[in-house]
Amino acid sequence: MTSDIDPILASRLDRRDFLRYAAILGGAGVLAACKKAVETTPPAGGSASASPRPSVDQEPGILKVFDWDGYGNDTYGDHVLWKAYAKKYPDQKPKFILFKDDDFGYAQVANGARYDVVHPCAYRWPDWINLDVLQPWDTSLISNFGDLNPAFVEGGKVNGRQYFVPLDWGFAAPMYRADKVQPIEDSWGLLWDERYKGRISWWDSLNMFIVAGYFNGVANPWDMTDQELQAQKEFLISKIPLVRALWPVDPTPDVLNGDIWITYAWPVHWWAAKDYGSGKGLDVVYMNPKEGRTSWNCGMALFKDTPNYYHAHDYVDAWASAASALWLVTNDAYGHTNTTLDLSKVPQELVDAFSLDDPTALEEPHSHVERPIRRRDVYNQLWGEVKAAG
Amino acid sequence: MSTGQATASSNGREARRRHLRTWPGTVGLLSPPLLWLILFFLIPIVIVAAYSVGALSLFPTTQGVSFFDWKHFLSGDSIYIGLFWKSVRMSLTVSVIVVLLAYPVGYFLALVSGKRKYVLLLLIIVPFLTSYLLRVLAWKVILGSEGIINTAVVTLGLRDADHPVQWLIYSQFTVILVLAYVWVPFVALPIFVTLENLDRSILEAAGDLGASRWRTFWRVTFPMSLPGVGAAFVFVFIPTIGEFVTPSLVGGTSGFMYGNAISDLFTQGLDWQTGSVLSLFLVVVVLVLMAIFGRFVQVRSAGAG
Numbered sequence: 001m002t003s004d005i006d007p008i009l010a011s012r013l014d015r016r017d018f019l020r021y022a023a024i025l026g027g028a029g030v031l032a033a034c035k036k037a038v039e040t041t042p043p044a045g046g047s048a049s050a051s052p053r054p055s056v057d058q059e060p061g062i063l064k065v066f067d068w069d070g071y072g073n074d075t076y077g078d079h080v081l082w083k084a085y086a087k088k089y090p091d092q093k094p095k096f097i098l099f100k101d102d103d104f105g106y107a108q109v110a111n112g113a114r115y116d117v118v119h120p121c122a123y124r125w126p127d128w129i130n131l132d133v134l135q136p137w138d139t140s141l142i143s144n145f146g147d148l149n150p151a152f153v154e155g156g157k158v159n160g161r162q163y164f165v166p167l168d169w170g171f172a173a174p175m176y177r178a179d180k181v182q183p184i185e186d187s188w189g190l191l192w193d194e195r196y197k198g199r200i201s202w203w204d205s206l207n208m209f210i211v212a213g214y215f216n217g218v219a220n221p222w223d224m225t226d227q228e229l230q231a232q233k234e235f236l237i238s239k240i241p242l243v244r245a246l247w248p249v250d251p252t253p254d255v256l257n258g259d260i261w262i263t264y265a266w267p268v269h270w271w272a273a274k275d276y277g278s279g280k281g282l283d284v285v286y287m288n289p290k291e292g293r294t295s296w297n298c299g300m301a302l303f304k305d306t307p308n309y310y311h312a313h314d315y316v317d318a319w320a321s322a323a324s325a326l327w328l329v330t331n332d333a334y335g336h337t338n339t340t341l342d343l344s345k346v347p348q349e350l351v352d353a354f355s356l357d358d359p360t361a362l363e364e365p366h367s368h369v370e371r372p373i374r375r376r377d378v379y380n381q382l383w384g385e386v387k388a389a390g
Numbered sequence: 391m392s393t394g395q396a397t398a399s400s401n402g403r404e405a406r407r408r409h410l411r412t413w414p415g416t417v418g419l420l421s422p423p424l425l426w427l428i429l430f431f432l433i434p435i436v437i438v439a440a441y442s443v444g445a446l447s448l449f450p451t452t453q454g455v456s457f458f459d460w461k462h463f464l465s466g467d468s469i470y471i472g473l474f475w476k477s478v479r480m481s482l483t484v485s486v487i488v489v490l491l492a493y494p495v496g497y498f499l500a501l502v503s504g505k506r507k508y509v510l511l512l513l514i515i516v517p518f519l520t521s522y523l524l525r526v527l528a529w530k531v532i533l534g535s536e537g538i539i540n541t542a543v544v545t546l547g548l549r550d551a552d553h554p555v556q557w558l559i560y561s562q563f564t565v566i567l568v569l570a571y572v573w574v575p576f577v578a579l580p581i582f583v584t585l586e587n588l589d590r591s592i593l594e595a596a597g598d599l600g601a602s603r604w605r606t607f608w609r610v611t612f613p614m615s616l617p618g619v620g621a622a623f624v625f626v627f628i629p630t631i632g633e634f635v636t637p638s639l640v641g642g643t644s645g646f647m648y649g650n651a652i653s654d655l656f657t658q659g660l661d662w663q664t665g666s667v668l669s670l671f672l673v674v675v676v677l678v679l680m681a682i683f684g685r686f687v688q689v690r691s692a693g694a695g
Binding site: 101103106107110180198204205240243244245246257258259377380381383384385387388389390 | 448449469470472473530534535536537552556559560638642643644646650651654655656657658659660661
């Protein structure tokens, strides 16, 4: 992989090529972080059915999509993401069932819920494979598949079969109101800066253990020892009195109404607080902390018993298009794995905020790719203790 | 056979015939609610109980039935016991405040408002035809850092714009305030019904015997309305002890309650065994409280009668 990257680093980057290269690098990170965990987990069945499949015309057609809150409910005009699908099937609008986070979605399916398509993130992919509810995609049915970044695509394979079609990626970092907050330095430490007691919000997620770990110099916060975990728990408990609220879905309303000045945020929160670059939003900064941002990527998976096999492929094909990629980058400030996206159409502000012209932005140590947490149950239990101490 | 024995035997046969005649009706009437209770109360509780001891589990496991989580929870080492008492304190506070606020409402409707009482009752309930979420979130507009109250405080020069009154939102105070707002109209209903059914001649008799209105209230009206007050208290205490939506919306970090812990264990932590232990414990507590309150209300009703 390094030999592939060297020429890129040596050359002056064209902005149009940003996603191709940045995603390759980011994808390499994702691959390194997730591929081992996925491949060492034996796929529990999940091969495509050998029985004759009904044709697309014989399928029920109303696709059930299990997706993150924010996608599918069209609050932000996100129907553009599957516009090509809507054009092909004008009378068969998908039915969206939304989850607030990966854990919630995973719990639903683990408890028996079944849909056609699901949109989990990479750090959870091994768990999804272990549930034995998925089947691999037939990538020949996805016309835009060849345009997707190969490094990300590789990360979506399990034993050579494409169980996940990676599509979106992004960062997590502290966000603050520049008119109210003067950070001493660019650091995750702003999330527990005592000068701003009562103006801070954290994400209601065990990812707070990860950022605390990076802040406190833990070598691998994704797999901490008992001693390290205990230290982070005590650290977070000592800091939670500074925190006004934990956000489960979206911190933006609290930032907009002035209750919160500093928050753990995803790019979409920063972009929404800025009113999507209209100039009418708040003066907010998406920080690049010295400890590094964290980054993530998510992809579509296909349920093994779906009666809408071809519809599901067409839906993902629509999501994988360059048009969808442009919408995702310019509206949600997230990255997309489609490498044919014309970056000259992306606002410069977005390019600068996410270092889109810096191919190393997604690499360690600038960014830490989200990866499976081996002892997730312990992290969760300790996170519960942190919250109970609030 | 004596005449008495013959009469008794005849009465017994008559009773059995009556019983047989009414039996299908009784079964017909009881079946739907019984079926409902079995399907949506007893069976779910049995399932939760099975999860709580590991007889059922979310993921395949080699661990068999285990009472470890119960033991850990009841040993007092668990953080959740502390949260439970926090929720009990919060719920008791809310219940007392709500009953105190609802009693005058019920009293006014039943004994003062005359013919307009049902119109007024309807008006009180009208806001509750809108979404619960909307009503709770509306409080954010009122109590937020740049909300109506803080804007007034800043405008009056009582506070700097960057230092508004912070405890108005995302605090235990907010949770209590919002829950009280939500429950007062509902809790006023049982109090209203009790006062509405009071025998007015007793109140008139108290007046005829020279008691002042204040004395009549404390010696006659209030004691006779205690069953309604007890029912009202239970009406708000039981749902709020497991409340998690309102705390998660307006409680902030200090508003994290026992109900939130249960919700987290099922959805975020995926620890259904501990979540089931906490849920079942709450069910048992509520059942015990209902039994106690039920006894209290019955005794007071009999006394009032």
